[in-house]
Amino acid sequence: MTAQITDSGRKTQMERRACYDQSSCTSDHFALRLVRWYADFGRSFPWRHSCDPYSVLMAVFMLQRTGVSQVMNVYEDFLERFPDLSALRGADQEELVAALKPLGRTGRVRVLTALVDTLSTEYNGRIPAELKELESLPGVGQYSARALLVIAFQRPYIMLDPNSYRVLHRACGTTSACSRPHADRKMIRQLDAIVPSSNPVEYNLALLDIGATSCRARRPVHEVCPLTSICAFHESKHGGRVPTEYLGQVGPRPTL
Numbered sequence: 001m002t003a004q005i006t007d008s009g010r011k012t013q014m015e016r017r018a019c020y021d022q023s024s025c026t027s028d029h030f031a032l033r034l035v036r037w038y039a040d041f042g043r044s045f046p047w048r049h050s051c052d053p054y055s056v057l058m059a060v061f062m063l064q065r066t067g068v069s070q071v072m073n074v075y076e077d078f079l080e081r082f083p084d085l086s087a088l089r090g091a092d093q094e095e096l097v098a099a100l101k102p103l104g105r106t107g108r109v110r111v112l113t114a115l116v117d118t119l120s121t122e123y124n125g126r127i128p129a130e131l132k133e134l135e136s137l138p139g140v141g142q143y144s145a146r147a148l149l150v151i152a153f154q155r156p157y158i159m160l161d162p163n164s165y166r167v168l169h170r171a172c173g174t175t176s177a178c179s180r181p182h183a184d185r186k187m188i189r190q191l192d193a194i195v196p197s198s199n200p201v202e203y204n205l206a207l208l209d210i211g212a213t214s215c216r217a218r219r220p221v222h223e224v225c226p227l228t229s230i231c232a233f234h235e236s237k238h239g240g241r242v243p244t245e246y247l248g249q250v251g252p253r254p255t256l
């Protein structure tokens with residue numbers, strides 16, 4: 001059941017209740033709002049404009065527990081110096097350490113080396129395009145695997161980080177019993193069904209961006225959010241049922 005917006009922008013009680021049904025997030029209306037908003041207001045990062053699996057994999061790898069601004073400082077130079085897997089496979093270790101040093105985390109080079117070795121020996125230098133295979137690679141968790149499939153291969157998977165979960169929780173009442181909902185594999189598999197196959201990139205990146213900008217954990221800025229008129233959390237201020245508040249993690253978050 002999908003909430004309909006009346007001409008006046010107000011909803012009936014029945015329509016308001018429907019907002020709390022997760023199915024409201026499956027509506028074309030919801031997806032359309034996200035996709036249109038992203039076209040005008042989505043954040044622009046170099047890795048978002050690439051369909052090259054290697055370039056996206058490097059971005060996903062660098063962004064793990066690392067801020068976007070840190071990655072922006074090294075990403076393009078890194079790709080220029082190591083433009084593909086074969087360049088990385090033959091890389092001088094000291095040069096690799098120096099290239100990734102600004103990102104911190106001393107174990108990063110070791111993991112990257114293991115990743116490149118695995119891709120070389122088990123996948124003949126190819127980056128797989130299947131979730132199970134990607135998740136089994138060194139240094140590639142479920143979020144990274146999904147991000148790669150969405151950005152590089154335009155596959156309809158959900159990229160659920162604490163920000164995008166917060167948006168879905170507040171807007172649609174999506175709920176998990178896990179203390180770390182963005183790691184709730186069962187719920188994540190269910191959420192795959194809400195991603196439109198026609199615009200998986202824009203849909204996911206809009207959720208991430210709304211969660212990182214307007215739908216902040218504390219003091220969300222509803223006024224600039226494209227979901228205001230269909231959001232359960234926002235609607236609760238007008239007498240609806242209040243979803244359990246979810247603030248999400250504090251600190252660097254996975255993002256793309």
Ligand code: SF4
Nearest residue numbers: 215222225228231234
């Ligand atoms: S309307 Fe407010 S609470 Fe709802 S998704 Fe937008 S910013 Fe978040």
